[in-house]
Amino acid sequence: MSPSRTVKPSPPEVLFKTGSKVFELERILRRRGHGExxxxxxxxxxxREPVPVFLQALSLRRGEAFLSREPRARLQETLALSRLLEHPRIARLYGGHEVDDMLYLEWEHVPGYTLDDVAMLPLVYVHSYSEAFLVHVGLQLASLLAFLHGKTDARGMPLGFVHRDLHPQxxxxGPEGALMLTDLGDVFSRLPGRAPSSITRPHGEVYYGAPEVLFGExxxxxxxxxxxxxxxxxxxxSLHLYSLPRALMGDLEARLTDAxxxxxxxxxxxxxxxxxGSGEYADVVMHAATYRPEDLESLMFRLSPGLRAILHRLLRRERTERxxxxxDLEVxxxxxAARLGGHYGGAEAAAEFQRALAATAPVLSAFQMDVGAFPPGSVLHLPTPAA
Known part of the structure; x- marks a missing residue:
């Protein structure tokens, strides 16, 4: 009988080294346009103890980075923003590292699940979050935006912060039911010396952009x-306004006014x-220009009148009607929440999500293989078994 062999685990992949620091890859989360x-x-x-971090890698190669703010200027601006926007529910930016043709922004790693993962769970099995859960999430987001939009300088003058890239990823x-903002990359401000974008462009994830942003306004x-x-x-x-069920592009085009x-x-x-200017972008812009209140109503028919009214006002095409x-939204x-009755906070939201996660677990593997819904960057992603 041959002696058993101990299989050594593969050494971790080193992304880069700088000074005494070594950054080892744990997981690729996602790739965005222009080398990010x-x-x-x-x-x-x-x-020192190992520290988990989130890295945002920006290409310094000409031809990839030229469409957005110059990466080094973007780093300096984001550092200034992060110092102004210190908040227990906004991830901290530790600094930046330039290595070869890449610039790495090193962010605090926030434990928990992306809100994208939270939103995907109901697709795995027939399930809906309670309205109390939805209101809790809405209040958390409204509170973060109120903080961001309300920041002033030392003289009390508004700094005009707009996030421009609010999306579930x-x-x-977190484990306590609190939401944290993990990316300030596209925040607009009136900071002195701010480096503007090199050309006018749409900001943020297309599917979560307001109509005026998608129209270049x-x-x-x-x-x-x-x-x-x-x-x-x-x-x-589990539905999206920019992907209306059974909506054909011809039907949407028929709705277009000249304006x-x-x-x-x-x-x-x-x-x-x-x-x-991809075909996907064209579809989204067309939806943004042509959706009607009745389309929105058809997506929300299971919700209470009170929550439907709030969503209708949030999702008006013309911003003056929002x-x-x-x-105002928090009010x-x-x-x-008062009409729903009972106390509902972070602990209750965390418990509800854990119940959803537990109910999903038995069917998650089959769902992942059939639908492939959870991308590799998701903590819920299950790798496809080797053949």
């Missing part, structure tokens, strides 16, 4: 509130200049 990548990594230093649902605080509304709608219904068509054309021109401020959400 996101990683979960471990920072190791002699004599950039939000973490710029963003303000009400644009962030629209993105919040899209997140809540998806969490509540709408001009806005769609303008949005496509701006997107094309920024290298984003909530003016995040504080209505708190009133709806």
């Amino acid at each position: 990548q996101h990683f979960l990594a471990v920072r190791r230093q002699p004599g 950039g939000l973490r649902f 710029g963003a303000d605080a009400r644009s962030d509130l629209f993105s919040l509304g899209l997140i809540l709608l998806e969490l509540a219904t 709408d068509a001009k806005r769609v054309f303008q949005g496509m021109m701006v997107a094309a200049q920024a290298g984003q 909530y003016a401020t995040a504080e 209505d959400l708190r009133a709806h």
